[in-house]
Amino acid sequence: MKENPIRSLPGIPFLLGVLLLAILGACMVITGIGPDPDNGVVSGWRALGGVLLGLIALLSLIGLYKVEPNQAAVLSLFGKYVGTVKDNGLRWSNPFYGKRKVSMRVRNFESGKLKVNELDGSPIEIAAVIVWQVVDSAEAVYNVDDYESFVHIQSESALRTMATSYPYDQHDDGQVALRSHATEISQHLRDELSERLADAGVQVLDARISHLAYAPEIAQAMLQRQQANAIISARTRIVAGAVGMVEMALAELQKNGVVELDEERKANMVSNLLVVLCSDRATQPVLNAGSLY
Numbered sequence: 657m658k659e660n661p662i663r664s665l666p667g668i669p670f671l672l673g674v675l676l677l678a679i680l681g682a683c684m685v686i687t688g689i690g691p692d693p694d695n696g697v698v699s700g701w702r703a704l705g706g707v708l709l710g711l712i713a714l715l716s717l718i719g720l721y722k723v724e725p726n727q728a729a730v731l732s733l734f735g736k737y738v739g740t741v742k743d744n745g746l747r748w749s750n751p752f753y754g755k756r757k758v759s760m761r762v763r764n765f766e767s768g769k770l771k772v773n774e775l776d777g778s779p780i781e782i783a784a785v786i787v788w789q790v791v792d793s794a795e796a797v798y799n800v801d802d803y804e805s806f807v808h809i810q811s812e813s814a815l816r817t818m819a820t821s822y823p824y825d826q827h828d829d830g831q832v833a834l835r836s837h838a839t840e841i842s843q844h845l846r847d848e849l850s851e852r853l854a855d856a857g858v859q860v861l862d863a864r865i866s867h868l869a870y871a872p873e874i875a876q877a878m879l880q881r882q883q884a885n886a887i888i889s890a891r892t893r894i895v896a897g898a899v900g901m902v903e904m905a906l907a908e909l910q911k912n913g914v915v916e917l918d919e920e921r922k923a924n925m926v927s928n929l930l931v932v933l934c935s936d937r938a939t940q941p942v943l944n945a946g947s948l949y
């Protein structure tokens with residue numbers, strides 16, 4: 657089922673014509689029901705013609721309908737799809753056509769907070785903002801029962817599927833995670849929604865995570881794990897930097913010939929430098945006022 661654009665007649669000129677027809681019919685009825693002793697048969701037919709004109713005018717009014725900007729009217733005849741009218745303003749089509757209005761405006765909604773298990777099995781709360789638009793009115797009306805409800809339900813289903821495909825936090829280099837890769841996650845969610853909503857004539861313009869957090873029952877434990885990971889990562893970088901600085905200090909001392917150190921004193925110097933560089937508190941130096949030996 658694909659959209660078939662068709663033309664319709666302007667409604668205002670047709671409305672004026674219907675009003676004139678109704679006035680003419682009323683005049684014929686009034687003159688037909690008056691006394692006419694010479695030709696009673698002609699008066700009867702005139703009155704009947706006026707009634708028929710009035711019925712035609714009334715039936716023609718049913719064919720009038722309004723189409724607003726960014727709106728489409730889906731027309732059907734006895735259950736058969738005829739076409740879609742997108743001309744704005746007051747329009748007129750066959751009075752026997754069924755008419756259903758479909759908004760083509762850009763719409764958005766925020767899903768509820770869903771509780772799902774991420775890739776590592778931890779329960780999380782997640783929600784998303786979906787921006788969508790109907791691009792094919794025929795598919796929206798005839799391919800699904802209620803396209804608005806269809807969009808909401810499929811959006812939540814796609815969000816659940818996406819959330820179970822990624823971990824909450826990044827554990828390895830290059831791994832895509834929900835918290836650290838917003839662009840990749842949004843693109844995945846958009847692609848998932850576009851595939852699910854294509855048959856409903858709906859185009860997904862944007863999809864982004866609006867809420868992401870661990871479930872309350874594990875939030876404190878996960879916070880402690882995040883803090884531990886952050887401390888380990890920071891310590892790893894500090895130790896790596898300290899080792900590099902010690903290597904550079906020993907190389908510069910040996911290169912410039914400032915002092916000659918045996919292996920035992922090198923080990924002692926390395927230990928002291930690592931304590932100073934890796935300590936999380938300010939160290940208190942001890943000055944040796946005597947000889948080095």
